[in-house]
Amino acid sequence: MSEVVSYRLEGDIGVISVNYPPVNALGQGVRQGLTECLRQGLQDDQAKALVVIGEGRTFPAGADIREFGKPPQGPALPDVVAEYEASDKLVVAAIHGTALGGGLEVALGCDYRVALDSAKVGLPEVKLGILPGAGGTQRLPRLIGAQKALEVIVSGNPVKAKDALALGIVDEIVSGDLLEGALAYARKLAADNAPLRRIRDLQAKKEDPDLFTNFEKSIARKQRGFKAPFHCIKAVQAAVELPFDEGMKRERELFAELLVSPESRAQRHVFFAEREVAKVPGLAKDTPKREINQVAVIGAGTMGGGIAMNFANAGIPVKILEVKEEALEKGIAVIRKNYENTAKKGRITEQQVEQRMALIQPTLSYDDLSDVDLVIEAVFENMDVKKAVFSELDRVCKKGAILATNTSTLDVNRIAAFTQRPEDVMGMHFFSPANVMKLLENVRGEKTADDVIATVMDLSRRIGKVGVLVGVCHGFVxxxxxxxxxxxxxxxxxxxxxxxxxxxxxxxxxxxxxxxxxxxxxxxxxxxxxxxxxxxxxxxxxxxxxxxxxxxxxxxxxxxxxxxxxxxxxxxxxxxxxxxxxxxxxxxxxxxxxxxxxxxxxxxxxxxxxxxxxxxxxxxxxxIAARPLDVDVIWIYGYGFPVYRGGVLFWADSVxxxxxxxxxxxxxxxxxxxxxxxxxxxxxxxxxxxxxxx
Incomplete structure (x- = not known):
C-alpha cells in the first residue's frame, strides 16, 4: 500500500485519504495509492460507499511539478480517474483547500462532490499553456454545460465553493468538520439508494448553435498569441460533438500538441521563474525579517496613491504625506474613486471600500511618521527633491525603520548617502498604475542590510507583488x-x-x-x-x-x-x-x-x-541582475512582454x-x-x- 494514500473504514463508509504535503500533488505515488486504495475499498464488504479526502491543507491541488519534464510513470491520471468513475460503489469526493487541475479531474471521476464552504475548485492548466489532460474538458461540459465549462477552463481561474454549487460542479457544501459532513452525506446517499452518477454517460449541453465561434471571438483580443485557450475551446467542442471515448482521444491529441509547443514551454518557464525569483542568491533562508505593521508613503500623486492602496488592500495601515492640503485632498479623493469604481464592478464590497479607506491616514507633517516601520518616497525624479525628503526622513523616522525610494532611474546609493543610516535604505520601484501592476523592482544599495532585503522581498509577496531584486545602475534592469x-x-x-x-x-x-x-x-x-x-x-x-x-x-x-x-x-x-x-x-x-x-x-x-x-x-x-530569469520576470510583469514568449532572454534563446x-x-x-x-x-x-x- 502506498505510504501517501491510505484506506480505513469509518463505520460503514470506506475513507481513502491522501497525505502528501504540502498540497497533496498528484505524483506517481499518489496516483498509485489512489488506485490501490480504491480497489481495497471495493473489496471491503463492510463499506457501503467510499469517500476520497485530502489530509492537511487541501484536496489534491494538481499535478506534481517535481515530475515536469521527466518521463511519465504509471498509472496515468486519466486511467486513475476512469477507474474511479467505473466503481460499482458510490464514491464521494470531499473537497477542501484548492482542488485544482488534476485534483478537480479526480473529483469529477467520483459520483458526488462535497466541498467545505472555504474551498475552491478549478482547471488552471491554460495558464501553463496546456489544457486539462485527464478528462476535465470532457467531463465538465457534460456536468455543467458547454458555455459554463468554457468560462471555467479557458479562464483557468478558481471557482469559490458557493459558485461551484450554483454551477453544479459540487453537490453539497458543508461547514465545520469536512470528514464528518462527507461521511454523513455518503451515508444518506447509501440509505437512499442514490444512483451511481458517471459523468461520462451524460450529454454535454450546447446552449447556443454559434457558441464556439462566438466564444473564440470574445477572447481573440485578450488571448492574442496564446495557443492553449483556443485548443481548450476545440476540446470542449469535442465533448459536445463526439462520444466520450472519442472526445477523450481528441483531448489527448490537443494536450500532446500543446505540451511540445513553444508557447507552453515559455509559459512553464514563466511559471517556474516567478517562483524562483523570490529566492535571492546569496541571501540565507533564515535571514531575519523586520516587522512591518505600519507604512508611510511620501507623495499623494498617481504613484504615491497607487502605492498606498497596495498596503491598504493587504490590511496594513498606511500614512500618506503631502506638503500641501490641496494636493493631499486630491490624492485621497482619487484613491476613494478608484476603490468605488472597483466596487461598481463587483470586485469588492462597499464595506471593503470603507475598510480600506480607514487604513489610509493623510498627513501634512513629517513628524507623524515617527512610528512607521517602512516609508516609501514617491516624489519627482529629481535628486535635489530626493535629498530634501531623505534628510527629513532621517530626522524623524525611528531606528530600524526601512527608508525606501520609488525612483525608476536615480542612484540609490547617492540617495542612501543623504541619511546617517544607508544600511536601512533601498529602492522599491513600483510600476504604474502601482495598485495594478504586479512587478516590484527592489533595488539593493551597496550598504543595504540583508535583513532589509529579506523584509522587502517578503513584503512584496504580502502585498501581492512579484518582487525581483536588482542592483544599482541608471534605470536598474x-x-x-x-x-x-x-x-x-x-x-x-x-x-x-x-x-x-x-x-x-x-x-x-x-x-x-x-x-x-x-x-x-x-x-x-x-x-x-x-x-x-x-x-x-x-x-x-x-x-x-x-x-x-x-x-x-x-x-x-x-x-x-x-x-x-x-x-x-x-x-x-x-x-x-x-x-x-x-x-x-x-x-x-x-x-x-x-x-x-x-x-x-x-x-x-x-x-x-x-x-x-x-x-x-x-x-x-x-x-545588476543575478540570473536571466530575473530579467525575464521584470519584462513580463513590468512591461507586458508576452508570456507566451517567456521573457526577453528566453525569447533570445529561441532565436x-x-x-x-x-x-x-x-x-x-x-x-x-x-x-x-x-x-x-x-x-x-x-x-x-x-x-x-x-
Whole structure:
C-alpha cells in the first residue's frame, strides 16, 4: 500500500485519504495509492460507499511539478480517474483547500462532490499553456454545460465553493468538520439508494448553435498569441460533438500538441521563474525579517496613491504625506474613486471600500511618521527633491525603520548617502498604475542590510507583488533596457520609419502596445524629465535632443493631452498618426541632414529587440541582475512582454544567440555606436553555442 494514500473504514463508509504535503500533488505515488486504495475499498464488504479526502491543507491541488519534464510513470491520471468513475460503489469526493487541475479531474471521476464552504475548485492548466489532460474538458461540459465549462477552463481561474454549487460542479457544501459532513452525506446517499452518477454517460449541453465561434471571438483580443485557450475551446467542442471515448482521444491529441509547443514551454518557464525569483542568491533562508505593521508613503500623486492602496488592500495601515492640503485632498479623493469604481464592478464590497479607506491616514507633517516601520518616497525624479525628503526622513523616522525610494532611474546609493543610516535604505520601484501592476523592482544599495532585503522581498509577496531584486545602475534592469529600446525606436524613425510602423512590429511580436503608444500612455513628459535630469547630472551619457523633446515642449504630452506622438480623438485611446508630428519629424531629418530611407519590419524587430538582449547580457555580466530569469520576470510583469514568449532572454534563446550576436556585431561595425558593442557574455555564449538558459 502506498505510504501517501491510505484506506480505513469509518463505520460503514470506506475513507481513502491522501497525505502528501504540502498540497497533496498528484505524483506517481499518489496516483498509485489512489488506485490501490480504491480497489481495497471495493473489496471491503463492510463499506457501503467510499469517500476520497485530502489530509492537511487541501484536496489534491494538481499535478506534481517535481515530475515536469521527466518521463511519465504509471498509472496515468486519466486511467486513475476512469477507474474511479467505473466503481460499482458510490464514491464521494470531499473537497477542501484548492482542488485544482488534476485534483478537480479526480473529483469529477467520483459520483458526488462535497466541498467545505472555504474551498475552491478549478482547471488552471491554460495558464501553463496546456489544457486539462485527464478528462476535465470532457467531463465538465457534460456536468455543467458547454458555455459554463468554457468560462471555467479557458479562464483557468478558481471557482469559490458557493459558485461551484450554483454551477453544479459540487453537490453539497458543508461547514465545520469536512470528514464528518462527507461521511454523513455518503451515508444518506447509501440509505437512499442514490444512483451511481458517471459523468461520462451524460450529454454535454450546447446552449447556443454559434457558441464556439462566438466564444473564440470574445477572447481573440485578450488571448492574442496564446495557443492553449483556443485548443481548450476545440476540446470542449469535442465533448459536445463526439462520444466520450472519442472526445477523450481528441483531448489527448490537443494536450500532446500543446505540451511540445513553444508557447507552453515559455509559459512553464514563466511559471517556474516567478517562483524562483523570490529566492535571492546569496541571501540565507533564515535571514531575519523586520516587522512591518505600519507604512508611510511620501507623495499623494498617481504613484504615491497607487502605492498606498497596495498596503491598504493587504490590511496594513498606511500614512500618506503631502506638503500641501490641496494636493493631499486630491490624492485621497482619487484613491476613494478608484476603490468605488472597483466596487461598481463587483470586485469588492462597499464595506471593503470603507475598510480600506480607514487604513489610509493623510498627513501634512513629517513628524507623524515617527512610528512607521517602512516609508516609501514617491516624489519627482529629481535628486535635489530626493535629498530634501531623505534628510527629513532621517530626522524623524525611528531606528530600524526601512527608508525606501520609488525612483525608476536615480542612484540609490547617492540617495542612501543623504541619511546617517544607508544600511536601512533601498529602492522599491513600483510600476504604474502601482495598485495594478504586479512587478516590484527592489533595488539593493551597496550598504543595504540583508535583513532589509529579506523584509522587502517578503513584503512584496504580502502585498501581492512579484518582487525581483536588482542592483544599482541608471534605470536598474527594466528601464535601462527600455531606454535603449526607446532610443533605437526614435533612431529608426529618424532614418525613415514611421512611429506607427515601429509600433506595429512590436505589437505583432506580442507587446500590448508599441514604444510610442506606450510613451503616450505613460506621459511623454515622464521620459522628458528623466532625459533632462540625465543631461544635467551625467551629460556624457545623456541622449542628444530629438523631436520627442520638442513634442513635450509644444505641450503634446500623450493621452492626457489627447496629443503625443499620436493624436487621440475625443477621449478614445486608439492612437491615430498625426500630420503635425510627421511634419516635425521631417523637419528634424532636414535640420540634421538625414536622408530618409525605407526601413524593413525585420530591421525594426532586430534593432529594437537585439539592443535589449545585448543590454540584458551586460546587466548579467555586471551583476545588476543575478540570473536571466530575473530579467525575464521584470519584462513580463513590468512591461507586458508576452508570456507566451517567456521573457526577453528566453525569447533570445529561441532565436539563437549566435544569430543575435552576429547581427549586433554588424550593427556595431556599421554605426560605431557603443550601444551595439557586443556584451562579453553574449559573445561567449554565442561562441560556445549556448543560450542564457544553457
Amino acid at each position: 527594466g528601464n535601462r533596457m527600455l531606454h535603449k529600446r526607446q532610443a533605437e525606436a526614435v533612431q529608426l524613425v529618424n532614418e525613415g520609419a514611421s512611429p506607427a510602423q515601429v509600433d506595429k512590429v512590436l505589437f505583432d511580436l506580442g507587446f500590448p502596445m508599441g514604444p510610442f503608444a506606450m510613451s503616450d500612455l505613460a506621459g511623454m513628459d515622464v521620459g522628458y524629465r528623466i532625459r533632462e535630469e540625465l543631461r544635467k547630472e551625467d551629460p556624457d551619457n545623456a541622449p542628444p535632443r530629438n523631436w520627442t523633446d520638442e513634442l513635450v515642449e509644444q505641450g503634446r504630452l500623450g493621452q492626457k493631452t489627447q496629443a503625443g506622438v499620436f493624436d487621440y480623438k475625443d477621449g478614445d485611446r486608439t492612437p491615430v498618426p498625426s500630420e503635425q508630428v510627421d511634419a516635425l519629424i521631417a523637419k528634424f531629418r532636414e535640420e540634421n541632414g538625414i536622408q530618409s530611407r525605407e526601413v524593413s519590419d525585420q530591421e525594426i524587430l532586430e534593432r529594437c529587440m537585439y539592443v535589449m538582449v545585448n543590454e540584458g547580457a551586460k546587466i548579467l555580466e555586471e551583476g 539563437g544567440l549566435k544569430t543575435i550576436y552576429d547581427k549586433v556585431s554588424q550593427f556595431h561595425k556599421e554605426t560605431g555606436n557603443d550601444v551595439w558593442k557586443p556584451a562579453a557574455l553574449l559573445e561567449k555564449l554565442a561562441n560556445e553555442g549556448k543560450g542564457f538558459y544553457g
